[in-house]
Amino acid sequence: MSIDIKNLIFSYNRSTSLEKHALNDVSLSIKKGDFVLISGEVGSGKSTLIKHMNGLLKPCSGSVEVDGIPTHKKDIRSKVGMLFQFPQKQLFGKTVDEDISFGPANFGIKGNQLKKQVHEAMDLMFLDESIASVSPFDLSGGQMRLVAMAGVLASKPDYLILDEPASGLDAKNRKILFSILKKLNSKGISIIVVSHQISDVLPLVDRLFLIDSGKIVFKGSPDEYLRSTNLYLPDIPWIMKELHDRGFDVKFDIFDIDEAFYEVSSLLNPQKVDEQ
Amino acid sequence: MTGMFFSYIPGNSLLHRLDPRSKIIGIMLASILIFRAMSVYEMLAIGVVFSILFLLSSTTVKAVYSSVYPMRIILIFIFTIHLFFTEGSSILSVFGMNISYEGLLKGSTVTLRFIYLLMFASLLTSSTPSSLITVGIERLLRPFPLKVLGISSFDLAAMMSMSLYFVPLLHGSFNDLKDAQLSRGLDMKRHPFKAMYSLTVPMIRVAFRMADDLAMSMESRCYQGVHRTSIFDLRFGRMDFLCISIFGLLSAIIFFMPVLQDF
Numbered sequence: 146m147s148i149d150i151k152n153l154i155f156s157y158n159r160s161t162s163l164e165k166h167a168l169n170d171v172s173l174s175i176k177k178g179d180f181v182l183i184s185g186e187v188g189s190g191k192s193t194l195i196k197h198m199n200g201l202l203k204p205c206s207g208s209v210e211v212d213g214i215p216t217h218k219k220d221i222r223s224k225v226g227m228l229f230q231f232p233q234k235q236l237f238g239k240t241v242d243e244d245i246s247f248g249p250a251n252f253g254i255k256g257n258q259l260k261k262q263v264h265e266a267m268d269l270m271f272l273d274e275s276i277a278s279v280s281p282f283d284l285s286g287g288q289m290r291l292v293a294m295a296g297v298l299a300s301k302p303d304y305l306i307l308d309e310p311a312s313g314l315d316a317k318n319r320k321i322l323f324s325i326l327k328k329l330n331s332k333g334i335s336i337i338v339v340s341h342q343i344s345d346v347l348p349l350v351d352r353l354f355l356i357d358s359g360k361i362v363f364k365g366s367p368d369e370y371l372r373s374t375n376l377y378l379p380d381i382p383w384i385m386k387e388l389h390d391r392g393f394d395v396k397f398d399i400f401d402i403d404e405a406f407y408e409v410s411s412l413l414n415p416q417k418v419d420e421q
Numbered sequence: 422m423t424g425m426f427f428s429y430i431p432g433n434s435l436l437h438r439l440d441p442r443s444k445i446i447g448i449m450l451a452s453i454l455i456f457r458a459m460s461v462y463e464m465l466a467i468g469v470v471f472s473i474l475f476l477l478s479s480t481t482v483k484a485v486y487s488s489v490y491p492m493r494i495i496l497i498f499i500f501t502i503h504l505f506f507t508e509g510s511s512i513l514s515v516f517g518m519n520i521s522y523e524g525l526l527k528g529s530t531v532t533l534r535f536i537y538l539l540m541f542a543s544l545l546t547s548s549t550p551s552s553l554i555t556v557g558i559e560r561l562l563r564p565f566p567l568k569v570l571g572i573s574s575f576d577l578a579a580m581m582s583m584s585l586y587f588v589p590l591l592h593g594s595f596n597d598l599k600d601a602q603l604s605r606g607l608d609m610k611r612h613p614f615k616a617m618y619s620l621t622v623p624m625i626r627v628a629f630r631m632a633d634d635l636a637m638s639m640e641s642r643c644y645q646g647v648h649r650t651s652i653f654d655l656r657f658g659r660m661d662f663l664c665i666s667i668f669g670l671l672s673a674i675i676f677f678m679p680v681l682q683d684f
Contacts, residue, residue: 227600252606297605
C-alpha cells in the first residue's frame with residue numbers, strides 16, 4: 146500500500162516552442178501511514194509532482210501508481226485527497242452540508258453512509274453541527290477553509306495531500322492545523338504536506354523530500370536532513386548546529402525559540418538553569 | 422496560460438516588426454474582403470493572401486489550428502443550418518430533410534468565411550502582444566470625435582487592456598478550480614450540469630474578488646482616468662507604408678474581382 150513514482154519525467158507544453166521541463170527523473174515512494182514533507186523553492190516542481198499523485202497530470206514518461214493502480218484510472222481519486230492552496234475558493238454549495246457531501250457523493254456514497262461521513266468530517270474539523278445548513282459564503286475566512294478541508298476529508302482518503310496548507314494562517318491556527326494533521330496521521334492516513342516553509346512541519350514528519358529544478362536533491366529523515374552539510378537549514382536549527390559543530394554540547398534538532406533559548410542559557414550558566 | 426487559443430508567440434518576423442496599427446488596418450481590410458467574397462475564386466485569392474502573410478510570420482500551423490479548433494461546434498452548427506435550410510435543387514435526403522446543392526455551397530462559403538476570420542485574427546494575436554493591440558486601437562480611435570458620445574479613447578483603451586489582462590488570470594484560476602473539483606471526484610462527462618454549477622459559482626466569486634482588488638489598487642494609486650501616455654511608443658515606419666500599400670492593392674484587386682470578371 147503506497148504511492149510509487151518511478152522515473153517520472155514531465156514537461157508542460159510538450160513538443161511546442163514553449164516546452165518547459167518541470168520534473169526530471171523523479172522516483173519516490175510514500176507508504177501508507179507516512180507523514181511526509183515535500184519542500185523546495187517556488188517553481189521547483191512541487192505542485193507539478195503532487196498533481197501526478199491523483200492523476201490530474203499524466204507522466205510524459207515513467208510511472209505513477211497508487212496502491213498498484215496506475216493514476217490514469219479515475220478510481221484512485223477517492224484514495225488520494227488533495228487540498229489546494231486557499232481551498233476556500235473551491236466552495237460552491239448552497240449549504241455547508243451540500244458542499245462537504247460533494248466529494249463523497251461523486252465517489253458513489255449515498256444515504257446514511259454519506260450523512261455519517263459528512264458528520265465525521267465536520268467533527269474532525271471542529272465544525273459545529275449547527276452550521277451545516279448555513280451557506281458557506283456566510284462564514285468567516287477561517288471557517289470556510291475548515292469547511293473546504295472537511296469537504297476533502299469526507300471522502301475518507303487513504304492519502305491526504307496538502308499544498309501549502311499553512312499559508313495565510315496565523316500562528317494559533319497553524320498549530321491547530323498541524324494538530325489535526327497529526328491526529329489524522331495517527332488514524333493511519335498518510336499525510337503529504339507540500340511547503341516551502343520547512344521549520345513548521347519538520348518536527349512532525351517521518352520523511353522529507355527536497356526538490357530543486359524538477360529533481361529530488363534530498364530524501365531522508367528530518368535527523369538526516371539536520372546532519373547534512375550542504376543543505377539550507379531554517380534559522381534556529383542552523384544556529385544550534387553551528388554551536389554544536391563548534392564543540393558546544395547542545396541538541397540541534399530544535400525548532401522552537403523557547404527550547405533554543407533554554408539550551409543556550411543552560412550552556413552559559415548550567416547551575417542557574419538547573420535551579421530553575 | 423500557455424496553450425490557449427489566440428495567444429501571443431514571441432518572435433522577430435516581419436509581422437512581428439510591423440506597427441500594430443498597420444496590422445489592425447490590415448485585419449479590417451481582410452474582414453471586408455472576407456464578408457464580401459462569394460465566388461470560389463475570391464475565396465481562393467483570400468487563401469493565397471493568407472498563405473503569404475502566414476509565411477511572413479513565424480506563426481506555426483498549430484497556433485492557427487488551435488485558434489480555429491475551439492470554435493468547431495459553432496462552425497459545424499453554421500454549416501449544418503445552411504445545409505438543411507437553403508432552398509434549391511435537392512441532391513440528397515437525410516431523415517426527411519433535403520440537402521440542396523445551393524445549401525452545400527452557401528454552407529461551405531459561410532463556414533469558410535468564419536474560418537478565414539479566425540485565421541486572420543490568429544495572425545494578429547500571435548504576432549502582437551495584447552498590450553500593443555490595445556495601444557494600436559486607442560491610437561486609431563483618437564482622431565474620431567468619440568467625446569461627443571461621452572466616450573474617451575483612453576478609457577476605452579484602459580478597459581480593453583484590463584479585460585485582456587484578466588483573461589490569463591481567470592484562465593489560471595479556472596484551471597486551479599477545475600483541479601480542485603476533479604480531485605473531489607467531479608466527473609465532467611457524466612455530470613455536466615453538476616460540473617457547470619461547481620465551477621461557475623466559485624468562478625464568479627473569484628472574478629468579482631479580482632475586479633474588486635484591482636479597483637482598490639487603482640484607487641489607492643490615484644487613478645483618474647485622464648489622458649495617460651503609453652509606455653509603448655508606436656512608430657509607423659517605411660515598412661508599414663509599404664506593407665499597407667501592397668495589402669491595400671491586393672485587397673482592391675480582390676474587391677473588384679467580380680467586376681473584372683464581367684469584362
